[in-house]
Amino acid sequence: MAFSFSEMLGGNPLIAAAKNDEGLERALHSDCAAVFLLYGDLCTLPSLTDRIADAGKTAFVHVDLIDGLAAREISVDYVRRATRAGGIISTKPSLIRRARECGLCAVQRFFVIDSMALENLRRQLEHTRPDVIEILPGVMPKILRRITGFTRIPVIAGGLIGDKEDILAALDAGAAAISATDPQIWFL
Secondary structure, three states: OOOOHHHHHOOOOEEEEEOOHHHHHHHHOOOOOEEEEOOOEOOOHHHHHHHHHHOOOEEEEEHHHOEOOOOOHHHHHHHHHHOOOOEEEEOOHHHHHHHHHHOOEEEEEEEOOOHHHHHHHHHHHHHHOOOEEEEEOOOOHHHHHHHHHHOOOOEEEEOOOOOHHHHHHHHHOOOOEEEEOOHHHHOO
8 A cells, every 4th residue: 555544534534435426526625535436337437536536535446336347356456457546445355355465445344233243344354454444334432442442454434424423423432534425524
């Protein structure tokens, strides 16, 4: 990875997660240093990441959500070669490993819905070694505190973040950043 995650955030722990063109346009005008790209397809992806990079922000492509990309390592290679993304997001361990091999920042997304998911998270971290993990839903301070207690990997709290209180609770629990699709969150 050419930069550290905390340096990339530039002191702002908020990450804009854009799920459509309107959201991307608002994200480009926010103070967020990073944009999670949650939409697009094989044809539009290069121009979407160009727009983010041209705005001085780091693009993270959620490869699981891009139309035309398969859950295969070649998808990560495509992102590396054809776009200006600084990283990827995925739930798939093989794609996380490939991103690290390609020099992209690897954000592994986990849905922590029960104790089995929490235990699975711990096991997967030992094998995949992502640069950053994203925990959904991010409105579980006690669980975030447990996770940050057993790993040194930076944690992003995402999903269901609705207000400043949610942000402060997640950061107080040890999260390094907050991702949100709600533009109101980006401008707090």
